[in-house]
Structures are given as structure tokens and as C-alpha cells.
Amino acid sequence: MSAGSSLDRFAELFASLRQGHAAGRLAHAYLVVGAPRGNALALSEALLQLLFCAGEPRPCGECAECRRVRERAHPDILWIEPESKSRRIKIERIREELIPRLSQGSYGGGWKAGVLIQADRLTGEAANAFLKMLEEPPPSSLILLLTDSPQELLPTIVSRCHRLLLSAEPAARTEPWYASLLDILRSDAPSDPLQALGRVARMKALLESVRAAAESEAPPAAAGEAEPEEDVEDARVRTRVLEARAGIVRCLMEWRRDALLLVLGLEPGDLHFPEEADALRRQAAGLDYARALRRFRAVETLHRQLERNIPDELAFEHLWLEG
């Protein structure tokens, strides 16, 4: 998608946050997509320093406030990370810490902030409690969700956050299956069962071609070496197919998320597939919000079904026959 190094991306995003801050137009919640302990954390710290810095020029990086941000010792910032044992963020942390903290006044009389590192690790309960707060964010509060797996978050959470994309989008566009998938997506309007079955058949053919490609790219055994063991080879092909399938499901999810955003009247600038805005707009025109949301959620169901090893064809059949 966008050219330039990730450093440029960082600078670009920070410049726009600085502008937003100067104009008093920061969002209530940001989804920072990048490494939750790398660039996403760095951008979040920079934004928090911008808010709290007492020096010049903001953020100076050196004053006591900036230092407290960096050391996670600032009284107006709550940092939440997954528990080390369960690797989840549980509801208690949201209900008993985050919500009260953001709802009460700040110590410094200004902003208060909550930072969720690896927000994709929220449990379902925690995510729902969090969502309720996000629907009516307390005044002067800022929420930062850091993740490298935004597709794991509730779409209703994602749609309420302003996205800051540090990571390159998954490189689906360079995959051999991408063009065929795009053809299928362009026809992803609600339709009669016959058309839906046609789409299922095309998806089946696509997955078969992925498998055939994986089988044909088997590394030939070097001279003198035995052929790779059969089960090793099977595992390699299976991994390749699963990777491709995950990429395909992600594209589907992004496509339907784009349609949902258009139904909500959002700008095409925020789309995953800006170059497909026309096709997406045509599909969005035939949907209302409830249906667009249901179609989006159906991809999550598809994702879960595939993870539970429900046969691909059956899972895709559910997806398309229901909407």
C-alpha cells in the first residue's frame, strides 16, 4: 500500500496526532496497529508525552511529566497488559480499574488515559465491558489499544477507534491467489442461493489451486539425499494451505468491514481496499447497518469454524448462503 519506511510512517502519524492535538481534535480512542512492545508502544508513549508534557517544545521528552510517561509512573495513565499466566486481559481489570479510573477526575486536572497493550487479548466479557465504555467515553479521556492482530478484536470495538497503522498491511496483494479472491469479493453482494453456491465453488477451486501450488513447489531432494519423508511433506503443504486460507479469511473480513464502514457513511480514505471503492459502494448500497454488521460477523463465525476444522466448503457455504 503506502510507500516509505516504517520510520516515515511513524513520523507521518505523529505529525497528524500533533496537529489534531493542537486543534483540540484528538479522537477518544486510537487503535495503534503495530508491534505492541515496539513501534506501537513508542507511538503511544509519544502521544501521551504530547498530552502531558510540561516543557517546550511539546513533547520535550525530558521534563518530569515526560519521564513519568516513559517510566509508566504517571498518575493519570493506567497501563493494562495481559496477565502473565492466562495471557488474557480479564474483565476485572476493565471494570474495576480502567472504567473507574477514566470516569473520575484526573490528578493533574487535564487528561487521563488508559493503555491496553495487546488489546487483542481481551476476553469476550472484558471486550464487551470495554465496548460499553467506548460507546460513551468519559470526557477528557484517551484510550489507546495496541495490537498486532486487529482482526482478533471485536469489529464493534475497531469501528469506534481511530486507526493508526504502523505495520504494513499483510502482504496479501502479492500472493498468487489474490487476483482470484478479489474477483470473488467483487461479487460479494447479497444474492440468491444459486449465485451463493457459485461463489462457494469458486472459493473451493481457489483453495484447490493453492494446494496444487504448494505441492508443486516441493523442494526436490538434493543429490544423494533421500526424498523428504512423506509426513514431513504433508505437513509442509498443509501449513502453506492454512497460511493462504488465513490470508483469504483476513481479506474477506477486511472487505466486509469496508462495506460496513461505507454503510456507516465513512470516507473511502479509511478503507482497506480503497482501489475497490466503487465495487464496495455498490455492495454497501444494497445493505442496511444491521445486515452489513451481520455479514461482517459471519466472517468471524467462518474463522471460528475453520479453526475447529469444519470442512472449508461447508464453512464457506454457511457464509454465503446466509447473507
Ligand SMILES: [Zn+2]
Ligand atoms: Zn516534556
